[in-house]
Amino acid sequence: MYSEKFLSQVISWRRDIHSHPELSQHEQRTSELAASVLESLGLEVKRNIGGFGVTGLLRGKNDSKTIGLRADMDALPLNEETGLEYASQTQGVMHACGHDTHTAMLLGAVCALSEIRDNLNGNVKFIFQPAEELNPVGGAPGMIRDGVLENPKVDALLALHVWPLYETGKIIMKSGPQMGASDRLFIKIHGKTAHGSAPDQGIDAIMIAAQVINSLQSIVSRSVSPLDSAVVTIGTIKGGYRYNVIPDLVELEGTVRTLREETQSRMPELITRTAKGVAESLGGSCEVKYVKGYPPLVNDSGLVKLASDSVIKLFGHDSLIIPEHPELGAEDFAFFARERPALMAWLGCRPANIDVKDFAMLHNTKFAPDENCFAYGINYFVQTVIDYLNIL
Ligand SMILES: [Zn+2]
Ligand SMILES: [Zn+2]
Structure with missing residues (x-):
């Protein structure tokens, strides 16, 4: 697996971000952490895109295609009640939607993909986005206006969201509308x-x-x-x-x-x-x-097919779940999905031994996703990027 070498680092980044949550449009510290990791690995970094947005461009062995990977960085105005040792140190602000885990996992994918850059059949643009929780404004439109999908042109986009309804080890996606x-x-x-x-x-x-x-x-x-x-x-x-x-x-x-x-x-x-x-x-x-x-989040059917195969290749058939119904929760990755073929998959983050009814859901002050899901998220990103860049 691609993630092993970096997992303990990803967990410590995640805990650091978790204990220093920042509200929408205030993600200064988090975005600086992301930018400094990208710079340390020699990526081409741009700051202040649509607010505190950051991108890192990893150039592969050719310029034939560019795939974008997006994570959101903002927290919610809630008082954390998880009792975790790395709980929020900022009164009234909490990472209750798992965006701390998204940022950390994407940094893990940066580490893993950097190691194999000379074999990548194209480029990867890592997108760290602010203000996802700021409906109706959001953070994606500002980044799009500031040109995040150009130079080089991003051909397709992937994102993950931790999803406590499902057990750790499951990756969930469907073609067409997935969120409202x-x-x-x-x-x-x-x-x-x-x-x-x-x-x-x-x-x-x-x-x-x-x-x-x-x-x-x-x-x-x-x-x-x-x-x-x-x-x-x-x-x-x-x-x-x-x-x-x-x-x-x-x-x-x-x-x-x-x-x-x-x-x-x-x-x-x-x-x-x-x-x-x-x-x-x-x-x-x-x-x-x-x-x-x-807008509604509509997943591209071609990308769903490709990413489903990547999941099966990595973890077997049991890991892939195709939900019968979409959810009516909203997600501003939908703005990206209107511009380019895109896919947001959900990542199971509930320990298998805890029943759904006993596990805190997103936006709950007791939400505490299972860190064992990080390996699944990082490997999913890496494998899907490799497979996407290798198709003709
Ligand atoms: Zn949320
Ligand atoms: Zn969210």
Whole structure:
């Protein structure tokens, strides 16, 4: 295996990054660590791409192709509760989405691929990306605007995300949509205030809000094909002044998830029309603000075929899992996947002896991925890069 020599180094990088987490757009220390490793191995390094983004170019024996490998670097505004000895030293910030492991594994792949650079049938561009958690802005669009996919042109991209639903040793991928689009929704409902005993003299914004919330669910059941997927979730509702006063204002906030860009693009109009129609039919009015976030993540079928073969070659058939359904969580690697053929695979990171229901999931303050998954991640990257560069 390619990773053996570097595993203890990768674990110490990961623990160092884990104990010094940085929020989106503040990844200064983490990006400097990545850049210094890339420089020490003689790669061509560029800093400050789309914020704290860093790239390292490893030139192979020819320039026929360039494959990009991407890791994200940012942490979340959470208070860590893992009790690990290398837990976050920054109050209120935690690597709860495993981006510390992504950065460390990619550095492991840098080490392993550097050793065989003279045999590589093309180039590898390592991409360390900031601000993945900053929906709807993200970190990928800034790097793309700053030219990360050019000079030399990146032909295809790979990424990994640790995935606690699956055991260590499994690599999970599917063709087509693998993760959803994630948009945000803000609705203000206006009515007219009155005494609670005299509803006829007012326009009840709370009652209108209840009808709006119900009607929004009918968009999913009646306006989206039953063979497609969409979710509208209202996560907050704020309104009212006192138990016996009819309120004139209710504010709702929510999220909209879809799996296809065509469905995503229809949602603003469907939601606005429904919410306004309901509010006006009851004598009130309503403002809708729809903020488009990350697009759906669509994996390239050719890359899935190639990478599946690489996984089987490395670890056998049992390691490869093709999930039946996509997930509606969002991932800003989707912006890269819109520009080039791309594949994000999930990496099982739950010890086999711990049941799913007893293991903390992503964005949980107790999330503690199994470090034994690193070898799988690094070897996956290395083998898939070799196999991709060797196809004609
Ligand atoms: Zn996350
Ligand atoms: Zn993540």
